[in-house]
Amino acid sequence: MSVSTEGGAFAELRLDRVRRAFGEHVALRDLELTIKGGEFVALLGPSGCGKSTALNCLAGLLPLSGGQILMDGRRIDTLPPEKRGFGMVFQNYALFPHMSVRRNVAFGLAMRGVARAERIRRVDEVLRLVQLTEHADKFPAQLSGGQQQRVAIARAIVLEPWLVLMDEPLSNLDASLRLEMRNEIRRLHQSLGLTTVYVTHDQEEALALADRLVVLRDGVVQQVGSPEQVYAHPANRYVAGFMGYRNMIPATVSEVDGDLVAVDVGEVTLRGISRDRITENSAVAAIRPSDVSVADREGENTLRGQVEIVEYHGREQAVQARLPGGVPLHVRTRSRLAPGDSVLFHLPPERLLVFGEHS
Amino acid sequence: MRLVGSPGAWLVWGAVAFFLVNLFGLVLAVVVNSFSVQWFGTWWPNGLTTDYYASAWQDLGLLDVLVVTGQVALAVVALSVLIGVPTAYALARRNFPGKRLVTVLFLLPILLPPMTYGIPLATVLYKFDLAGSVAGVIVANLVPSVPFVVLTMTPFIEQIDPRIEAAARMCGARTLSVFTRVLAPLLVPGILAASILVLVRTVGMFELTFLTAGPGSQTLVVSLYESMFSAGIRAQQAVDAVAVIYTGSMLVLLVIALRFVNPTQLVTRLKEPAP
Amino acid sequence: MTAPTTAPPVSPPGERPPGIAHRLAERGIDRVLLLLVPGVVFVVVLFAYPVLYGLQLSFQPEEGGGPFANYERFFGDPYLRDTIWITLRLAVPAALFNVLASIPIAYRMRGAFRGKRVLTTILVVPITLGTVLTAQGLISYLGPAGWFNKILIGIGLTDEPVRLVNNYWGVLFSLIITGFPFAFLLTLSYLSGIDPTLEQAAATLGADRRRRFRHITFPLLAPGLAITFCLTFVLAFSVFPSAYLVGLPQGETRVISIVAYESAFRDTDYPLGSAIAMVMALVMLVVVGLVLVWRSTMYRGATGGKG
Numbered sequence: 001m002s003v004s005t006e007g008g009a010f011a012e013l014r015l016d017r018v019r020r021a022f023g024e025h026v027a028l029r030d031l032e033l034t035i036k037g038g039e040f041v042a043l044l045g046p047s048g049c050g051k052s053t054a055l056n057c058l059a060g061l062l063p064l065s066g067g068q069i070l071m072d073g074r075r076i077d078t079l080p081p082e083k084r085g086f087g088m089v090f091q092n093y094a095l096f097p098h099m100s101v102r103r104n105v106a107f108g109l110a111m112r113g114v115a116r117a118e119r120i121r122r123v124d125e126v127l128r129l130v131q132l133t134e135h136a137d138k139f140p141a142q143l144s145g146g147q148q149q150r151v152a153i154a155r156a157i158v159l160e161p162w163l164v165l166m167d168e169p170l171s172n173l174d175a176s177l178r179l180e181m182r183n184e185i186r187r188l189h190q191s192l193g194l195t196t197v198y199v200t201h202d203q204e205e206a207l208a209l210a211d212r213l214v215v216l217r218d219g220v221v222q223q224v225g226s227p228e229q230v231y232a233h234p235a236n237r238y239v240a241g242f243m244g245y246r247n248m249i250p251a252t253v254s255e256v257d258g259d260l261v262a263v264d265v266g267e268v269t270l271r272g273i274s275r276d277r278i279t280e281n282s283a284v285a286a287i288r289p290s291d292v293s294v295a296d297r298e299g300e301n302t303l304r305g306q307v308e309i310v311e312y313h314g315r316e317q318a319v320q321a322r323l324p325g326g327v328p329l330h331v332r333t334r335s336r337l338a339p340g341d342s343v344l345f346h347l348p349p350e351r352l353l354v355f356g357e358h359s
Numbered sequence: 360m361r362l363v364g365s366p367g368a369w370l371v372w373g374a375v376a377f378f379l380v381n382l383f384g385l386v387l388a389v390v391v392n393s394f395s396v397q398w399f400g401t402w403w404p405n406g407l408t409t410d411y412y413a414s415a416w417q418d419l420g421l422l423d424v425l426v427v428t429g430q431v432a433l434a435v436v437a438l439s440v441l442i443g444v445p446t447a448y449a450l451a452r453r454n455f456p457g458k459r460l461v462t463v464l465f466l467l468p469i470l471l472p473p474m475t476y477g478i479p480l481a482t483v484l485y486k487f488d489l490a491g492s493v494a495g496v497i498v499a500n501l502v503p504s505v506p507f508v509v510l511t512m513t514p515f516i517e518q519i520d521p522r523i524e525a526a527a528r529m530c531g532a533r534t535l536s537v538f539t540r541v542l543a544p545l546l547v548p549g550i551l552a553a554s555i556l557v558l559v560r561t562v563g564m565f566e567l568t569f570l571t572a573g574p575g576s577q578t579l580v581v582s583l584y585e586s587m588f589s590a591g592i593r594a595q596q597a598v599d600a601v602a603v604i605y606t607g608s609m610l611v612l613l614v615i616a617l618r619f620v621n622p623t624q625l626v627t628r629l630k631e632p633a634p
Numbered sequence: 635m636t637a638p639t640t641a642p643p644v645s646p647p648g649e650r651p652p653g654i655a656h657r658l659a660e661r662g663i664d665r666v667l668l669l670l671v672p673g674v675v676f677v678v679v680l681f682a683y684p685v686l687y688g689l690q691l692s693f694q695p696e697e698g699g700g701p702f703a704n705y706e707r708f709f710g711d712p713y714l715r716d717t718i719w720i721t722l723r724l725a726v727p728a729a730l731f732n733v734l735a736s737i738p739i740a741y742r743m744r745g746a747f748r749g750k751r752v753l754t755t756i757l758v759v760p761i762t763l764g765t766v767l768t769a770q771g772l773i774s775y776l777g778p779a780g781w782f783n784k785i786l787i788g789i790g791l792t793d794e795p796v797r798l799v800n801n802y803w804g805v806l807f808s809l810i811i812t813g814f815p816f817a818f819l820l821t822l823s824y825l826s827g828i829d830p831t832l833e834q835a836a837a838t839l840g841a842d843r844r845r846r847f848r849h850i851t852f853p854l855l856a857p858g859l860a861i862t863f864c865l866t867f868v869l870a871f872s873v874f875p876s877a878y879l880v881g882l883p884q885g886e887t888r889v890i891s892i893v894a895y896e897s898a899f900r901d902t903d904y905p906l907g908s909a910i911a912m913v914m915a916l917v918m919l920v921v922v923g924l925v926l927v928w929r930s931t932m933y934r935g936a937t938g939g940k941g
Contacts, residue, residue: 465673470922569875
């Protein structure tokens with residue numbers, strides 16, 4: 001009987017063409033991913049993109065429809081979840097409501113037959129780590145959301161698992177607590193070095209926490225890369241939209257010169273960057289609202305727009321303007337604008353990304 | 360919230376009061392009669408006594424009847440929980456082809472009057488020589504009880520988050536441990552509630568017991584009916600004494616039941632704000 | 635159980651086509667369904683088999699004749715046939731009364747107030763009485779020499795004692811006493827499941843109390859009432875001991891259960907008894923089916939109850 005448990009380091013975990021279908025619907029299509037020991041990987045995408053399916057497949061809670069999962073070359077996707085030696089933090093925490101905090105955390109150790117004295121030592125240590133020592137004898141229902149979250153994390157990491165799986169662990173917390181717990185998770189990862197796969201729909205969370213991001217859409221990987229890569233060089237229009245390129249201006253390609261592209265928006269020609277060679281004629285020019293600035297005179301890469309909505313955001317204003325073609329332009333600016341103003345906006349060429357319309 | 364005030368409210372509470380007063384009079388009439396020496400056509404009997412309880416105890420062999428009732432009720436509760444809870448678990452956790460059919464199969468014994476399936480069931484039990492014995496009475500009473508447990512436990516299990524089971528597995532618990540350490544403790548309140556309701560139903564179940572019981576396997580309701588039916592032989596007071604004993608024991612069971620089951624949450628489970 | 639850091643078993647890598655077990659699990663069929671086996675075997679053996687056996691038996695009349703002889707006899711003999719109307723005449727008014735009376739009471743009792751639990755308990759107590767004590771109580775309390783008639787005569791409403799037991803009324807009262815608590819509990823339960831903010835919303839839109847009930851609460855409650863009616867109707871339709879004890883078992887309360895029981899066990903004509911039981915089940919299912927068809931035309935989605 002092989003019980004793979006703690007002792008948690010491996011060189012690499014490879015997902016090889018992992019596929020999961022629910023009837024006709026393919027939730028995860030041929031996922032290829034290699035996770036190195038000690039790494040923090042975030043699976044990012046909106047709900048229904050397959051990220052939770054991927055996590056459940058990794059955990060063994062869902063059987064694969066195809067492909068395999070290999071840990072240092074050994075196949076593990078045929079093992080039931082309790083024999084994989086992974087820890088998991090659930091979105092709604094899934095704490096055992098009839099057990100105290102201490103017994104919740106000790107549960108996995110008891111299941112592995114760890115001796116009592118050792119169990120107590122390790123539970124105490126982990127509870128200290130997540131700062132719950134004084135709540136050890138309370139029941140889950142007596143704890144706040146953040147504390148419950150910490151219990152769920154403690155329960156997963158006390159086993160020092162090969163791999164910690166986190167399924168949107170912060171989505172049930174309010175904004176300030178979410179920031180605090182984000183730091184906490186980062187701190188735990190840095191001090192324990194546990195390999196972690198983290199599922200989220202919040203790109204800010206993924207950028208802040210992960211060493212590597214995997215962006216998913218409809219069960220298909222869109223881009224894998226470091227936070228810097230994904231943030232600065234989104235692979236396609238979809239990833240760009242997810243990474244905050246809120247403005248997507250339809251345009252026609254007029255000139256391609258290596259990475260540099262010129263596109264026409266109405267009468268105006270805009271210059272921008274395209275990482276992939278554009279083959280299509282119609283394209284979109286993408287830019288973040290904060291990269292757009294207000295220009296004082298006509299020049300290269302300027303567009304005129306009519307201000308429609310102004311939101312006050314402290315130091316900045318969030319402005320929605322409308323371009324002559326009827327396309328909205330979102331801008332964050334320190335300039336004080338008012339609805340009805342006709343304004344010239346500057347779209348810096350080094351920040352303007354051009355994607356083929358169907359990329 | 361305003362309870363009284365409008366004429367409509369007065370009408371409703373008046374009707375409730377009328378119903379309750381008459382109900383109280385009805386129960387009191389039986390209780391008084393069971394303690395009376397003689398009571399014919401007057402407002403109050405001409406003397407009180409407990410003699411008829413003693414005679415009912417001896418004549419009707421109430422001790423035996425109570426023992427049988429207890430045996431039947433406990434066996435029915437234990438068996439229906441044992442058979443019903445796993446079924447409820449499977450129905451709560453899986454969607455499979457034919458699930459509607461299975462659900463209907465478990466609904467019918469509750470929906471149909473006991474008489475309709477009781478007569479064929481008794482016929483079958485007679486065929487297999489089971490009728491007339493305590494075992495036969497237990498089997499007959501299980502027929503509506505198992506579906507009852509299934510139908511009450513299924514929503515109860517549905518509201519236990521399946522991710523709690525997944526979490527136990529991720530902690531390394533195998534199927535047996537998931538069941539004994541995590542699921543069973545969470546199921547206890549539901550099982551307790553269902554058990555008590557089955558107990559009340561079984562003690563009060565007349566038709567099925569009546570159709571399948573023999574001389575040595577009557578429960579309290581049936582022997583009460585028999586004694587009332589042969590009222591010419593026995594004093595009314597003795598019959599009433601049995602009725603009072605029966606109602607007393609049912610009342611105790613119901614009060615216990617209401618401690619565990621909030622009657623307004625039979626259909627929808629919701630958190631009631633603290634009064 | 636020791637926990638050595640053993641490697642998981644090695645299996646050759648390669649494409650694994652989804653196996654039959656996987657495809658079945660996809661449709662919800664896996665080992666968990668084995669838990670269904672005891673329950674399903676039980677219902678089939680002890681419920682479905684006897685019912686089918688009875689059905690089969692009902693086509694084999696004791697006294698010869700075609701397979702439908704028992705049914706022909708039942709529907710041909712007014713003494714047997716009329717028991718259906720007798721029973722419906724008791725069950726429909728009793729079930730209607732129980733449901734309709736439950737609505738205003740439950741409506742006033744939803745929400746939390748002091749003593750709610752006590753009042754609920756008192757209203758539920760009649761469940762414990764059982765048919766037999768109820769019958770005994772009705773005879774002593776409503777009988778010619780009972781307190782109720784004494785009071786009626788005392789306050790001058792009548793000169794002669796009113797006959798309230800050993801006839802239709804006795805059985806009807808018994809059905810109301812045993813059926814009302816049940817209907818009330820169900821109604822209260824359905825009513826508690828309706829989000830009170832819906833009515834508040836209607837109030838802010840200008841609906842008065844009556845219109846709030848008519849347009850908001852009642853439509854949301856109606857499907858629950860249909861179910862409540864079905865269940866109380868089933869209880870009332872199967873009336874048996876009280877028809878003997880407080881009714882006129884050879885006359886106006888000769889209900890269908892009585893003839894079914896007497897045919898099967900007094901006359902030991904099991905086939906005829908089974909046939910009558912089948913007719914009984916059929917009438918029941920027709921009434922319940924009609925109510926459920928009516929219910930299916932209503933809104934049955936979430937009623938916004940928390941929980």
